[in-house]
């Protein structure tokens with residue numbers, strides 16, 4: 528190739544000094560040296576494997592995954608599907624449905640790929656020899672929703688925690704030193720939650736998340752070094768328990784109490800003793816790696832819904848696997864609040880209403896509670 532360029536270049540020189548094909552003898556020698564070196568280097572890599580239509584199933588064979596709303600597309604490199612005797616696709620060791628696309632790509636519908644971390648396995652047989660290619664694919668649902676109701680929320684409340692009792696009454700905890708309290712609401716009419724009682728925190732107490740654990744109402748405090756426990760029915764203060772971590776969010780699945788502390792961990796805690804014991808700490812990841820700033824928590828349908836601090840996102844977490852399986856982008860609600868009052872703070876507060884399968888959300892100093900219905904049918908992880 529270089530020799531041809533050289534001679535064409537010399538020829539072109541006579542015709543047109545500015546031809547792009549022109550190459551001086553010095554330049555020619557330079558490229559010739561590179562070309563010879565490349566040939567020697569290539570020969571050191573050993574024989575080129577048996578070629579078929581320009582592709583090989585050599586050690587570089589691989590596949591890549593791209594996704595859209597309906598499923599995954601697998602594209603192959605250094606691999607010719609037509610050159611195999613047979614092949615299968617498995618997702619987490621289970622046969623997966625797929626179809627071939629005309630350009631020798633494969634399509635796997637999302638039904639075959641559960642949310643969370645998946646191993647996609649492509650097993651093939653060629654010339655009587657079996658081989659496999661594996662890839663990890665992290666499937667995170669983008670969960671859409673619709674707002675089914677809005678209710679006024681007092682803008683003075685720096686919301687930290689929100690829950691529904693089994694009677695359907697709403698409880699909110701608020702923060703800031705000197706302003707922290709727990710508010711008990713009754714639903715009055717179709718469009719209003721009215722505060723009917725409250726517990727006011729004292730001194731330096733900075734209220735955070737709340738949860739109901741049996742007959743107790745548990746209130747986290749931010750950096751006070753203890754949590755407060757009240758009788759759920761009488762609302763009388765029962766005791767304080769020493770807690771070494773920062774209090775952010777708390778929820779209860781009926782057996783396990785989970786807390787967050789602003790890090791990427793969710794802790795399982797025990798409050799039956801004379802101080803809070805951390806039983807287990809679970810580090811949470813999503814498709815990009817470890818996450819941070821887990822805030823208010825809510826347990827629903829086997830999953831933890833977590834506000835991510837300083838974002839308008841709620842992450843849906845499978846606590847047993849420590850994985851984010853879905854994300855709810857609530858930035859349109861945050862934007863709406865911002866347009867009404869630009870002094871609002873972040874989205875915070877999630878309460879699940881099991882009787883309607885809806886979620887009530889608000890934010891620090893927001894003007895409204897928003898009741899939303901998810902458009903994704905979340906299945907409790909097995």
Ligand SMILES: [Ca+2]
Nearest residue numbers: 689824825877
């Ligand atoms: Ca909550």
